[in-house]
Amino acid sequence: xxxxxxxxxxxxxxxxxxxxxxxxxxxxxxxxxxxxxxxxxxxxxxxxxxxxxxxxxxxxxxxxxxxxxxxxxxxxxxxxxxxxxxxxxxxxxxxxxxxxxxxxxxxxxxxxxxxxxxxxxxxxxxxxxxxxxxxxxxxxxxxxxxxxxxxxxxxxxxxxxxxxxxxxxxxxxxxxxxxxxxxxxxxxxxxxxxxxxxxxxxxxxxxxxxxxxxxxxxxxxxxxxxxxxxxxxxxxxxxxxxxxxxxxxxxxxxxxxxxxxxxxxxxxxxxxxxxxxxxxxxxxxxxxxxxxxxxxxxxxxxxxxxxxxxxxxxxxxxxxxxxxxxxxxxxxxxxxx
Amino acid sequence: xxxxxxxxxxxxxxxxxxxxxxxxxxxxxxxxxxxxxxxxxxxxxxxxxxxxxxxxxxxxxxxxxxxxxxxxxxxxxxxxxxxxxxxxxxxxxxxxxxxxxxxxxxxxxxxxxxxxxxxxxxxxxxxxxxxxxxxxxxxxxxxxxxxxxxxxxxxxxxxxxxxxxxxxxxxxxxxxxxxxxxxxxxxxxxxxxxxxxxxxxxxxxxxxxxxxxxxxxxxxxxxxxxxxxxxxxxxxxxxxxxxxxxxxxxxxxxxxxxxxxxxxxxxxxxxxxxxxxxxxxxxxxxxxxxxxxxxxxxxxxxxxxxxxxxxxxxxxxxxxxxxxxxxxxxxxxxxxxxxxxxxxxxxxxxxxxxxxxxxxxxxxxxxxxxxxxxxxxxxxxxxxxxxxxxxxxxxxxxxxxxxxxxxxxxxxxxxxxxxxxxxxxxxxxxxxxx
Numbered sequence: 001x002x003x004x005x006x007x008x009x010x011x012x013x014x015x016x017x018x019x020x021x022x023x024x025x026x027x028x029x030x031x032x033x034x035x036x037x038x039x040x041x042x043x044x045x046x047x048x049x050x051x052x053x054x055x056x057x058x059x060x061x062x063x064x065x066x067x068x069x070x071x072x073x074x075x076x077x078x079x080x081x082x083x084x085x086x087x088x089x090x091x092x093x094x095x096x097x098x099x100x101x102x103x104x105x106x107x108x109x110x111x112x113x114x115x116x117x118x119x120x121x122x123x124x125x126x127x128x129x130x131x132x133x134x135x136x137x138x139x140x141x142x143x144x145x146x147x148x149x150x151x152x153x154x155x156x157x158x159x160x161x162x163x164x165x166x167x168x169x170x171x172x173x174x175x176x177x178x179x180x181x182x183x184x185x186x187x188x189x190x191x192x193x194x195x196x197x198x199x200x201x202x203x204x205x206x207x208x209x210x211x212x213x214x215x216x217x218x219x220x221x222x223x224x225x226x227x228x229x230x231x232x233x234x235x236x237x238x239x240x241x242x243x244x245x246x247x248x249x250x251x252x253x254x255x256x257x258x259x260x261x262x263x264x265x266x267x268x269x270x271x272x273x274x275x276x277x278x279x280x281x282x283x284x285x286x287x288x289x290x291x292x293x294x295x296x297x298x299x300x301x302x303x304x305x306x307x308x309x310x311x312x313x314x315x316x317x318x319x320x321x322x323x324x325x326x327x328x329x330x331x332x333x334x335x336x337x
Numbered sequence: 338x339x340x341x342x343x344x345x346x347x348x349x350x351x352x353x354x355x356x357x358x359x360x361x362x363x364x365x366x367x368x369x370x371x372x373x374x375x376x377x378x379x380x381x382x383x384x385x386x387x388x389x390x391x392x393x394x395x396x397x398x399x400x401x402x403x404x405x406x407x408x409x410x411x412x413x414x415x416x417x418x419x420x421x422x423x424x425x426x427x428x429x430x431x432x433x434x435x436x437x438x439x440x441x442x443x444x445x446x447x448x449x450x451x452x453x454x455x456x457x458x459x460x461x462x463x464x465x466x467x468x469x470x471x472x473x474x475x476x477x478x479x480x481x482x483x484x485x486x487x488x489x490x491x492x493x494x495x496x497x498x499x500x501x502x503x504x505x506x507x508x509x510x511x512x513x514x515x516x517x518x519x520x521x522x523x524x525x526x527x528x529x530x531x532x533x534x535x536x537x538x539x540x541x542x543x544x545x546x547x548x549x550x551x552x553x554x555x556x557x558x559x560x561x562x563x564x565x566x567x568x569x570x571x572x573x574x575x576x577x578x579x580x581x582x583x584x585x586x587x588x589x590x591x592x593x594x595x596x597x598x599x600x601x602x603x604x605x606x607x608x609x610x611x612x613x614x615x616x617x618x619x620x621x622x623x624x625x626x627x628x629x630x631x632x633x634x635x636x637x638x639x640x641x642x643x644x645x646x647x648x649x650x651x652x653x654x655x656x657x658x659x660x661x662x663x664x665x666x667x668x669x670x671x672x673x674x675x676x677x678x679x680x681x682x683x684x685x686x687x688x689x690x691x692x693x694x695x696x697x698x699x700x701x702x703x704x705x706x707x708x709x710x711x712x713x714x715x716x717x718x719x720x721x722x723x724x725x726x727x728x729x730x731x732x733x734x735x736x737x738x739x740x741x742x743x744x745x746x747x748x749x750x751x752x753x754x755x756x757x758x759x760x761x762x763x764x765x766x767x768x769x770x771x
Binding site: 088173194284302 | 418438439443444521524526532533588589590591592593729730732736740743744749
């Protein structure tokens with residue numbers, strides 16, 4: 001095991017010492033001893049130390065290379081080959097054919113439109129409801145802890161399971177949604193929510209809103225709790241009303257958190273096929289597919305080449321979002337030193 | 338000291354990776370051979386049944402051990418594909434009529450024909466089973482363990498209430514009875530329509546029943562004159578009846594119903610008719626919502642000519658080409674395909690048996706099973722026709738056809754358009770083949 005002197009830097013700035021690794025091996029005496037400059041802690045980097053660092057990192061690096069980078073690279077080259085599971089005797093190079101096939105698919109327009117509805121139709125209500133809940137939970141009242149636990153509960157369930165749950169709730173024959181709406185007198189006869197392409201997308205978005213509100217609530221509540229109480233007291237003294245306080249103190253103060261959360265959620269929702277799979281499997285008639293469920297469907301059909309091409313398109317799209325994400329993070333540092 | 342620790346860590350990691358990758362199967366120094374066997378239509382009861390049969394096999398063959406791998410059904414075929422692609426790790430495996438095409442096409446399956454030449458089991462098997470064990474080139478990539486065949490599950494009490502004295506014998510009668518019973522307001526539905534996964538299976542069954550007089554027995558997708566079954570005028574009548582069955586007698590959400598929803602719909606007591614394989618008998622028998630005397634089965638409904646076609650689906654046991662213990666693997670296939678083991682498997686797994694002797698068994702002569710015996714004993718009314726399920730594009734066809742049926746029931750395509758599309762598809766695929 002390395003001793004304390006081998007792993008810690010000298011605490012006395014003026015002290016001259018030989019490098020620990022060199023000393024331990026016994027041949028370091030040939031090398032000149034280094035002096036650490038006054039007032040600065042400079043890590044001593046030698047080839048041997050570098051080698052050891054590399055050696056310790058090697059298992060992790062090998063694992064990442066084998067299980068992350070290799071499949072990524074292998075998968076990427078599939079996008080340019082005729083890679084169909086039904087016939088692997090011909091996996092020749094086909095250039096951009098798989099990409100063309102993705103865009104030429106008659107369902108592509110629907111898939112793209114659905115992805116837009118899925119992302120933005122989910123994010124706006126999630127933000128609004130999440131914000132309202134966070135504002136409510138910020139106040140001190142009885143059983144606040146219990147309410148918090150109940151609201152955060154959906155986040156603990158898998159998306160696929162929630163999908164199956166909502167599939168039964170929206171079932172046209174036995175579902176609780178129709179039952180409640182009928183009892184409330186809002187509909188005369190049961191609606192085939194998931195069987196009708198017009199309502200199916202609406203139903204999956206509703207389920208996603210329910211699922212995602214929690215995350216916004218958690219993030220916004222954390223940000224709200226960082227706002228100093230004096231700001232509100234000062235605003236009250238100045239005679240600001242509730243609405244004015246919300247728009248002139250609360251929102252500006254947590255603006256960065258809001259922006260970051262929205263960006264993060266856009267990426268997540270875009271990349272979240274579980275719920276749709278559990279609820280509709282992309283049906284009926286492919287009308288509730290989004291880009292990622294579409295990619296899984298193509299994989300299930302055994303066309304790995306085309307699925308891989310779509311995968312690369314998804315990666316490229318998400319990278320654009322990542323740039324936005326990084327820009328927003330940079331702004332955070334400037335605003336809050 | 339540090340170097341030694343690092344080397345140890347690296348060594349441990351490397352060993353973990355290598356042991357993870359190595360195959361468990363193979364022969365040991367004392368001559369014992371371990372076979373890896375993978376099943377595909379997995380469920381817990383079936384796995385226990387298989388384990389029991391394997392136990393008997395091991396007792397008879399003390400030098401062979403069998404390691405049964407049972408991936409969850411939904412991922413099983415994909416998992417088997419990955420194992421086969423890697424070239425090792427599988428000896429005996431479950432092969433289905435729908436997977437045999439692509440897998441043999443990729444060179445992953447072993448032709449057992451030469452090994453099975455002298456096998457006495459052939460003589461005990463039904464004609465259907467012998468036929469199903471050979472592909473178009475006469476190669477044997479799997480020996481069937483049983484057949485899945487459609488029959489009508491129906492509610493005895495509900496048809497009586499609606500004023501009918503016996504279950505439907507034709508598609509028209511089915512439509513009539515199901516419509517009479519259908520009452521969504523009371524949460525009572527006529528027919529468990531299949532609009533989701535594998536919707537094409539039932540749709541093809543209607544069409545085949547309507548063209549029964551002209552169908553080519555060797556290829557259930559062809560008429561005797563060489564054209565496709567989808568081009569016949571009767572096919573249009575069939576599809577129109579079928580669409581009516583959805584509109585007038587099926588729950589709205591059945592547009593996406595697959596196997597679990599259909600079986601659930603019947604066994605929870607809300608749906609009066611269900612077209613399913615015999616394996617469902619076991620599931621419905623366990624239902625707490627409907628009692629034993631409230632349901633039964635009837636032979637598959639016929640077309641206008643009074644004849645129908647049994648589109649028998651099958652699966653069986655095969656051997657991987659990459660197996661290093663082919664002789665032992667074939668031995669296991671032989672064991673599972675004959676005698677006590679086979680009878681046991683078909684009975685407990687509710688399958689149409691592969692052995693001739695099974696039809697004499699009282700088990701198959703009574704209750705819900707009797708309709709299958711009726712069908713087997715009347716081959717002139719219930720025609721046995723092979724479907725080209727082994728073609729490499731079968732999975733592609735299934736997906737296309739399933740999507741088209743949803744389009745039709747949602748009103749986005751007419752039955753005529755659907756049939757024209759299918760006709761063109763099969764003509765093109767057959768031309769590419771030749």
